[in-house]
Amino acid sequence: MPPRASSAWILTTGEAGMRTQARALAMAVTDDVTEKVVRLRGLWRRAPAGFPMLLSGLDPADALQPPWPDLIVSCGRRAAAVAIAVNKKASGQICLVHVQDPQTNPRCFDLVVAMGHDRVNGPNVLRVPTALHDVTQEGLASAAREWGSRFEFLPRPFLGVLLGGSTARTRFTVEHADRLRERLMALQREFGGAVLVVPSRRTPEDVVRHFEDAATEGGPLWAWTGAGENPYRGVLALSDRLVVTADSISMISEALATPHPVELFMIELGARHTRFVDDLTRRKLVAPLTEESGAESRAAVYSTPIAAAATMNVLSNRLARAN
Secondary structure, eight states: OOOOOSOEEEEEOSOHHHHHHHHHHHHHHOSOEEEEEOOBOGGGGGOOTTOTTGGGGBOGGGOOOSSOOSEEEEESHHHHHHHHHHHHHTTTOSEEEEESOOSSOGGGSSEEEEETTSOOOOTTEEEESSOOOOOOHHHHHHHHHHHHTTTTTSOSSEEEEEOOOOOSSOOOOHHHHHHHHHHHHHHHHHHOSEEEEEOOTTSOHHHHHHHHHHOOTTSSEEEOOSOSSOOHHHHHHHOSEEEEETTOHHHHHHHTTSSSOEEEEOOOOOHHHHHHHHHHHHTTSOEEOSTTOOOOOOOOOOOHHHHHHHHHHHHHHHHHHHO
16 A cells, blocks of 8 residues: 555645645545645735745745645645745655646646546646545444434435535525425425435525525424534435535535435536536436436445545655655
8 A cells, every 4th residue: 555644734725615625635645634724915815836935925824834744735726836835945845736726737746636627637637526525434324323313303215405505606595495495395295205404604594594484393394503513414424315506516526425316406607617517417426406307326426535545656656756
């Protein structure tokens, strides 16, 4: 087996989705992970990768100093530029792995992990079908045990619904929510059981209230109110079928880590999100939530182990060259 890194830094600018992806990969490669959230000041935010003195533009609280890690996992354009600058300061001794399109020459990194909708190419670019995350089979089994008894009051089968939020193209409105609810209840009448709705921090408050108001004691529609522990992983694990709003690449990717059929509630998407959804649809991994929708069960899709194996290989190659 290729060697694991003895230490790793995660470099992001703090966005939740980027932190999740970088953390999932780093934790799959080493237990010694330090998270660094970096903020470039003023015009430094626009500086390209390789710009001289780039580290001078960091907020003083984010100073990056030795001892250097074996591995840096970065995610996001500005984090990519900072990772390159740190490695230059470390005389190129750090293994650099970037998640997503770094928007600079991928050869600046030992490995770039990108999905199909990330338009980056090169011999060191690894294509994965979904975003990286830490929803493992073991974790799902644990969540099923933990949440199974909590949902005993609801009839089976479960239709799990994961709500995202607005996009740059369109706001997720109550009208969208009402259309989604009508389709969900039509499915419930057809298949029985209960509909379990879990909003996210991006879900507009009026949409959350819409589902809360529609919820009934004991089913058939149950909605998390935000009180108490988040049931997200329990719903992933226990649902017999999943519906995800198409705006969230992260939640779609995590839903695909289960073997359950996954259907997408469509709202207007940007070009990048559209390419992601179209790719998954072509592979028959997801289906749109329509009157004729019919996503099928399939093998779980989990990209993190693939990226971790590739990362350990580049670490091994670096070690071999050093010796």
